[in-house]
Amino acid sequence: MARETLDLLFLVFNYGVLPFWALLILAPGWAPGPKVVAGYAVPAILGAVYVALLAGGAGAAFAGGVEGGGFDTLEGVMRLFTSPVAVLTGWVHYLAFDLFVGAWEVRDARRRGVPHLLVVPCLVLTLLLGPAGLLAYVLIRLAAGRRSAAP
Known part of the structure; x- marks a missing residue:
């Protein structure tokens, strides 16, 4: 795949998920938002893109097409991600999973x-730093649960 095409796809997917993050942050009560659109439909579409990218070149890199590449050492993983199509594929992976996790946090x-205003910072962290946002949400959820369980 041409570098220009990969760059365009990166921009489309990178910025294309932002409206769905905005839905989670600004309209959590809109029923189709966190449940259908951001929670299932868009991550599924990104999943299909991910599979297409694997079939279109990244799969070869991940299956040993990059000399010294592999998932058994840090150096091997670093070598896998020297291919632009492999990096784009990995980024789509992040976009899909982070959006799915953000939608789960809202639901x-x-x-x-849990008050939505407490969830909003977690969503921003999930968008930007994935697991850090999930951790923040889990901690807020635990704290909010303890507060509501108190007599």
Whole structure:
């Protein structure tokens, strides 16, 4: 795949998820938002893109097409991600999973009665730093659960 195409795809997917993050942050009560659109549909579309990228070249890199590349050492993983198509594929992976986790945070918070204003910083962290946002949400969820369980 041409570098210009990869650059364009990066921009499309990188900025294309932002409206769905905005839905999670600004309109958590809109039923299709966290449940269908951001929670399942968009991550599934990104999953299909991920599979297409694997089939279109990244899969070869991950399957040993890069000399010294592999998942068994840090050096091997670093070599895998020297290919632009492999980096784009990895980025789409992050975009899909982070959005799925953010939508789960919103759904879970609503179900547990965690105030949305407490969830918003977690969503921003999840968008920017993935696991750090999930950790923040889990800690807030635990604290909010203890508060609501107190007599």
